[in-house]
Amino acid sequence: MDVILDITSTGIDRSHVLRRRAILDAHPEVRDLFVRDIRTFWITFGIFVGQCLIAAWMGHLGMHYWWATLILAYCVGAFANHAMFVIIHDSIHNAVFASPFLNKLNAILADLPNAFPTAMGFRCYHVKHHSHLSAYDYDADVPSDWEANLVGNVWWRKALWLFFFPVMQLTRIYRLKGTVPIWGPWTYANFAIIGVFDFLVWHFLGGNALFYLFASFWFSVGLHPLGARWIQEHYAAWPAQGTFDYYGPLNTVALNIGYHNEHHDFQEIPWALLPKVRAIAPEYYDNLHFHKSWLKLFSDFIFDPRYSLHSRTANTAQ
Secondary structure, three states: OOOOOOOOOOOOOOHHHHHHHHHHHHOHHHHHHOOOOOHHHHHHHHHHHHHHHHHHHHHHHOHHHHHHHHHHHHHHHHHHHHHHHHHHHHHHOOOOOOOHHHHHHHHHHHHHHHOOOOHHHHHHHHHHHHHOOOEOOOOOOOOOHHHHHHHOOOHHHHHHHHHOHHHHHHHHHHHOOOOOOOOOHHHHHHHHHHHHHHHHHHHHHOHHHHHHHHHHHHHHOOOOHHHHHHHHHHEOOOOOOOOOEEOOHHHOOOOOOOOHHHHHHOOOOOHHHHHHHHHHOHHHOOOOOEEOOHHHHHHHHHHOOOOOHHHEOOEOOO
């Protein structure tokens, strides 16, 4: 039996709140999934070591091999850094350790291969993304009006927008109301630790090593099939639905970030257990539209004129 939740009567998408309540009433055993998964720390450590080893190799080769660095960053590093973003995400939700302090440290560890401080800034606005989903004045995931109007549905502008996606996200922060101030002790610590790490990489491993890490970060959130993840989550491919899942093979290396409805319904559940939510309560998810391929969505978003930044559902409700 499919269960359909009304998300239109209030003018704001409350489907996650309603579905959470309904699932917990029907399947209270879902609460057993409200745990911390320390295995995520070991994955963090493993990816960190792996990225450092590749960076050291690139540093040894030198800047003459910048082209090989870009290829490796696109084909390997982007996947590693994207997984680290998922780990930062889980750490911000305190799904790794019981201690919030240790979760913040794990987020910063996962941030090191980015060569640019993102973890604590993400922490400042991500809670509002959940509590004010798609609200223009509160959700940094919603493109600014000037941004959407500038890009439109022109393919090369959409491609450039994806390429500069990290910059685009930064421009939205100052539009928001009621967010935690981005500058604070943990943000300063994030910047300082990344700064020291970058200096050590450059000094001991060479400029090409740092270039590899930064390129891995840039590709992991931009003009890359993994970048379709940002489109998949809340850009409406079908009407009357505000959040979309991706059920495809890349979830294996992307740490199940494609299970986005399940995550919004149950923020306490770590990434490894999100598929179990759908397995326990399929009647609440089988009726929802979902994507099967990030590569296809990546191509569709860029080249299909029906897709634009205005496809991102937004509202002015508070």
